[in-house]
Amino acid sequence: MSKDDSKIDETGSVSRRDFLRKAGTYTAASLSGAAMLLSDPKPAQATQNVTWAEHFQKNYRLMTEEEKQEAIDRLEKRYSEEFGKTVTVDGSPAIDGVLFGYALNIQKCIGCRRCAKACVQENNQSRGPEQEIEWIRVLRLEKGEFDVNDRDNAGYPEGFGVQVGGNAYKPAGVVLEGQHYYTPEQVPEKDAFYMPMQCMQCEKPPCVKVCPVRTTYRDPDGIVVIDYNWCIGCRMCIGACPYWARRFNWGEPNLPNEQMNPVTHYLGNRPRMKGVAEKCTFCIQRTRKGRWTACVEVCPVGARKLGNLLDPESDIRKVLQTKKVFRLRTDLNTYPKFFYFMD
Template sequence: MPAEEKKEVKGTTISRRQFFKQAGAVSAAVAAAAASSVIAPEEAEARTTFAEFFQNNYRLMTDEEKKEAIARLEQRHSEEYGKKVTVDGSPAMKDVLFGYALNIQKCIGCRRCVYACVKENNQSRHDTEIQWIRVIRMEKGNFTVDDMDKGYPNSPNESFGIQVGGNAYKNAGVALEGQHYYQPERVPEKDAFYFPVQCMQCEKPPCVKVCPVRTTYRDPDGIVVIDYNWCIGCRMCMGACPYWARRFNWGDPNLPAEEMNPKTHYLGNRPRMRGVVEKCTFCLQRTRKGRYPACVEVCPVGARKFGNLLDPESEVRKILDRKKVFRLKADMNTYPKFFYFID
């Protein structure tokens, strides 16, 4: 650790000089691009890190500042991963409100969506393995007439009144706890259904309410985004989220260069650093360009549906019109835009 800190300090002194040298340039982006062939990678990294310290909250930046920040990142990541990395800064599309629908009757629990997401969104692969989607295996309950008015099974002489469909030990409907680490030979299993959980992109997101530095906010297309540079890593949002959607980078992310997805977005899947929170963004680097999210495309049973909630012709709206729909923990008053449905 001391060695690292020393290096960091040394790096900042060099970069300060570089930074002031370039201060007079009309565009820092142009200067950075021109200098990239001369400066050694670690030096370049140190300089951009230093410049990032003076960066504002992404929402408060001018367009010029956004451009500079993106150019800095593109240069740093391209050097770091040895390929051309693009960082997109495109804003929300007009007249679009993203919505998601998932058919829990169709989901087979194969977890392909989990790994498609990891491949797309540059999560840390191991040692703090980060996955934005968690598929929970739920036990199928029995709803039998015999159990309708049973109390606690160990006290047959006492009545605890009618508990619809089950009792404290023999539950009906769903299991008391889901299984996260199920690993059967084949899925789906006969006695289970599967329940994928990810960020619900709430209309009233509790994570946004609690963020002390306002680095996480709701974009006009409904996506709750994070400016990773402005995040202080207090993890208040993780505590506030009722869906366990947010993940924390406890260490430096382990992202192999050959697996790194070079098409990134500033608010989405650009590589994160130690000590910041991240979460699902409905793949906004894709969806803001018109493409389905990675989890939708990979689902082998077509259980995942995605579209524009403001467009009556979109898949999601047609599902809301025709299917039986519910939202997870609707009583939390978060108004998720992630709908679960059954046929």
């Protein structure tokens, strides 16, 4: 063979021999480098080593129990060093016989936004002026009006004019054109009611359907989770979600050490990295241990309920049996596990 083997041939492609030689060299170098980093016991490089190991780990769903435990150990080590305190990463699977359901009393909600802030306290979202992420958004909706004097002829359909309950130009009743950034002196306001929205934990989640790397999936207890390590940041899920439930870490998350919640779950509130999507997980680190979510606990008017849909005596089942209940955008066949109700 001539020396020209290493050159690009006439068609512009690299010769097979040259490709194999170079590929072999790079592979050997990278593997030996990775092996060296993984086995290096120096504490100063521990975080870097852990990061390397994280790059090589599999999709969480495909890991064996041992691999999951290794991944969790690595994270606990890294987080504890990063945040200067003992951080636990839980890997509890779904509890048998439990399907989580959530109910929110839209009649009681006063729009105080404490749920949104409590969620941030619990779930280690990014905060501060550079990047603030909240998983819950509270919409302020105007109460509709109906006035006989408004029955003009400007409505739809043309020529008929009178449209009881509003027309194409005058919405009456509830309109889903809420305010996200309302700032009244006090809540609740007389002419408004409030509609908090968050991940609905759909039974047929559009976000799961579109994820090209299958890093987001629905666990048997109904919680849609994300393995942040496998998220490639394509944001397809954000576009697919009809409930505006997902958020994206455009920048490096800002999470002060003293505010970091050290009780975390691998699929939930463990600190995220730049370039991954995140969303409500029904406080998976709490609910899989039997405790209510942070938003349920903080609501000052008790408008939020969470329970086991498979337990006939649970509060969520009582709500479904006795209250007027609706779900958002049922026309999309997402089958949300988040219910709104009225007394």
